[in-house]
């Protein structure tokens with residue numbers, strides 16, 4: 001089945017079912033995080049937002065209460081296919097999950113979340129971050145991916161949005177080995193903001209905005225599968241896998 005967007009309640013329910021099946025295929029337990037939140041913007045003509053995030057936990061092989069959070073939003077804006085924004089992020093996070101599962105030793109838990117309602121104002125991630133805070137989870141770091149399918153200049157560069165010194169160092173070291181240029185930006189208008197607001201060590205990963213090497217199809221009906229640069233997506237996936245492998249197996 002092909003969806004024209006992931007915007008309506010009905011379409012998003014189909015996407016959630018698809019994501020849950022994918023998680024099931026890895027023999028992991030998919031969970032729903034349902035949220036209802038009051039609107040924050042008086043100009044929005046609705047009273048509340050209701051949505052559902054999908055998440056799962058890949059438990060450590062050595063006892064640990066620490067969690068690394070990996071996430072991407074699955075919704076799109078209206079009348080937009082959202083292949084780049086943000087099926088690329090969802091695909092990448094899922095591939096990381098399936099590969100990290102094959103590691104023999106993991107000394108941290110990995111929580112993977114697919115957020116609803118990013119496009120309406122980071123609603124799903126905000127609700128999820130609050131749930132983690134209330135649950136007193138010990139969060140090592142939070143990594144969100146939003147748009148990772150455009151690399152016209154072919155340099156494979158990515159941007160790290162507001163990394164802490166620790167995460168900047170980790171990503172930079174591994175990017176050097178992969179020969180991937182890294183830029184640092186202070187963009188905060190995607191899901192990692194929700195976690196930073198609550199004091200978490202959060203970072204966003206995206207395309208190379210600095211050199212304007214980012215999709216021209218942003219929030220347009222033309223944001224389709226055939227515009228996605230899969231070599232670039234793979235290159236970044238490999239970088240992230242190496243980074244997480246290190247974070248999850250490092251001895252502190």
Ligand SMILES: [Zn+2]
Nearest residue numbers: 085086146147
């Ligand atoms: Zn997005």
